[in-house]
Amino acid sequence: MHIALYSPELPSSGSANGIVTYTRIMQAALKAAGHRATVFDRFGIEHDDGSIEQLGPDSRIAARIGRLRERIVGRSPVRWPVRFRHIIERIHSRHPIDVIEMEESFGFAGRLGLGIPVVTRLHGPHIFGKDEREPPQIARVSAARMEIERQALVGASGITSPSARLLDDTLGYYGISPTRTAFIQNPMPLSGTPWSVEGARTNNLLFIGRFDLRKGADITLRAFALAAKKVDDLSITMCGPDRGITTDDNENIKCKEWINKNIDKKIAGRIKFLGDIDHNTLNELRKIHKLQLSTSRFETFSYSIAESLAVGMPVVMANTYGLAEVVTDRENGFVAPIGDVNAFADAVVAALSDCERLARIGAAGRGLCARLLSPERIAAQTVDFYRTISG
Template identity: 25%
Template sequence: MSVHTSPLAALGGRDTGGMNVYIRQLARELAARGTHVDVFTRLSDPNIPRIQHDVSGFRVLSVPAGPEQAVTREELHELLPRVIASIEDLARAEDATYDVLHSHYWLSGLAARQLTNLWQVPWAHMSHTLALLKDEHRGPFQQPETALRREGEDAVLRSADGVVASNEIERRELVDRYGLAPSRIHVAPCGVDLGLFCPESGLENHATARQRIGRNSDERIVLYVGRIEPLKGLDTLLAASALLRDRVPGLKLLIAGGSHTSDEPTERELARLNAIAGSLGLHDVVEFLGPKSQAELPDLYRAADVCAVPSRYESFGMAALESLACGTPVVASRTGGLQSTVRDGRNGYLAPIGDEHVFAERLASVLCESRLARRLGEEAARTALRYSWQRVADANLGVYHNLLAPDRTEVPLEVGADLGM
C-alpha cells in the first residue's frame, strides 16, 4: 500500500524517489515468483487507468478520493477515510482477498491500520523515513515535520504487527528513539537492479559511458542523483566543489534531479542553490541536469568519477547503492543507512554531515588518485552484489511468513548479517 505515490510514477517529483523504486521492484520480484500483488494508491491523475497491470504481473489499483491531482500531506490525511472506503469498494468489486498488508510511509500506515482490522489480516509497515530523524538533521531552510505526521507515524509504528527496517542502524533508531520492542522489528534491506546498474568491462566503463552521454574524457565528474530539497545537503556539496575547483582541473558537478512538473518547493530550492553556485563562482562547474529516468541513470553513474551523497539524513540511500553497483565510488555523509552500504576507505568515504572541508578532501582523493579510485570502484561493485532484489524479496517473504505463522511469537527476522551489515 502506497497511498501518497504510485510505484509506477515517473521519478523526479516531490513525491517520487527511492520508495517508488523499492515498492515497484519488490512487487515485480514477488509477482515473478507467483505471488499475487496489488498495490493501492490514491488516484492523482485523471489520465491514469484505475487498474494498471505491470509487465511482471502485479497490479496498481488507483482509488478515487478527492481531486484527481497531487495534494499536500495534510490534505491527504483529511482524505484518508475516503481512500479507505474506496479501497474497500474496489477490493470488493474485484473479489480480491489478501493474506497480508504491507504499508509504506506513515499515511499508508494509517490506512492499513484500519484495513487490517476490517480484513482480519496481519500488517507489516515500512516507514522509509522517520520524522524524528528528519527533524534532527533538517537544514536551515527546511520546515520541521508536522505534529500530524509525528503523531501519525508514532501510532502506526506502535500498531503494526511487524515493522520493517532497511538496516541495523534504522532498527536501533526505532528501538532507541521510538521505544519499539526489538522483537517487533524485522531487518530487510533495500535493493538494486543488478542487470541495469552494473559496470562495463575494464577501463571502458568511464569512456564508453561518457561517449554515450556526450561528456568530455578530460572532465573530472562528481555526480549527485536525488531530489532537490534542503535535507539532501547540496549546499555542502557546492561549498566542497568551490574548495576543489583550483585543485582539480576539468572539475564538473552534475546534479540530476528535480521535478517534471511545476513544484514550488523544488523550484525554491533550485533558486537557492543557483544563488549559492553564483556566489561561489561555480556556474562553469555546476550543471543541473533535471530529472532522469531509471534507464538514463546507469550511464551517468558509469561516466562519473565519484558519486556524492551529502544528505543530512537518509534512511537508506538508493542513489549510493546504484552508484556502487555501477562500479563508481561514493562519498557520502555519515548518517543513517548510508553507513551500512558505504564502507569508509573500502568502496568510498564517509564524511561528517555538513562538513564541506572533509567532503572536499574525500572527493579529491578519489578524483586525483587513479589507483585508489580503481580499487574503490572494484570493491563498490562487489558490495552491491549483496543487494539484489531477489534477496530483498526473500527477506520480505520471511517477514510475511513470520506474521502468518499460526503459532507466531514476536521473534525478529535477521537478514542483516547475511548482507554484511
C-alpha cells in the same frame, strides 16, 4: 503468499521516488519467487502481471459525504484521512491478502481497520526526515504527524527497516518495544554495462538529488568549491528538481541565485545544473562521470547511491542511515560525516588522485550490491518474516 504493498504512485508511473522504485523491484522479485504481489496507491492497483486498474476516489455514500463536508468546512491541517480502504477491499475480495506493507507516513498503516495484518516499513520517519527549519505553523503540523506515526508503529503487526540504525533509533525515540521487527535492506539488481574509469570524463562529479537542504545540495557545492581549488579541471553536474535552499530567515533561494551568492565566479563556471531529468539519461550520465557525490543530511536508503553501486560507479556518501552502514570507507566507497564540507572535499580529492584504486573501489561497490541487495535475497527474507506475521 499474497502481499499488498502501498506506494505513493504505481510502479509503472516511473516516478523518481524511492518507495516507487522499491515497490517496483519488490513486486517483480516476489512474483519470481512464486508469490502474488499487488501494488496500490490512493487511486488504483497495479497487479504483478502488469495490468492496471484505475479506481479513483471511494464512491460510497459515507466517503462522498466526508469529502463534501471538507469542501464546506475545510479539513484540519493535522488530520490525514485514509482514502484508499476501498482499494484494499477490492484487492482482498479477489485474492485474500496475507500481509499489507505500508510506509509509516501520516500513520495510515495504523488506521486501516480492515482486519488484515499490516507491516509498517520505515521509509523515512518524520521524526528524522522533517526539515531542520520549520516556521511555527509547520512545526505544529510536524508534531501531530510524529504522534500519529508513533501510534501506527505501536499498533503495527510488525515493523521492518532497510537500516538497522534507523530501526533502533526510531523505536528508541518513541520508547516502544514491538515484538516483531526485522532489518531487511531494500533490493537493487545489478544493471547494465559496468562503469569504467576509462569511459568517465576527466574529474567530472555527479550529484543526483533535489536542490534542497535535506539532500545537502549546499554541502555538495561548498565541498566541490574546496576540492576545485586543488583539482584544476574538476567540474560537477547537478541533476534533480530545484526546490531551493531555505535560509535562517526562511527565505527560499533557488540554485542559480545560491551559486551566485556563495561560490566564487571562477569556480561557478564549472557547475552545470540540468534540473529534473529522466532515469535513462541519469544512467547515461553515470557512464561518463568519474564520481558520484551524495551529501544528504538524511537518508533511509538512497536509491541514487544503490543504482550507482549496481553499475560499479564509485560514490562519496554521507554517513546517513542505510547504505553508509554497510559501505566500508575507501574499500567499496567513500564515507564522510554528515555536513562535514572539508571531509567531503578531502574524500573527492583522495578519490580522484588514484584512478586504479578508484576502479577497484567501484568494482568492490558493485560486488557489495550483488551480495547484499540481491532482489532474490531480499524477497526471501521478506517472505520469511511475513510468514511469522500472517501465521
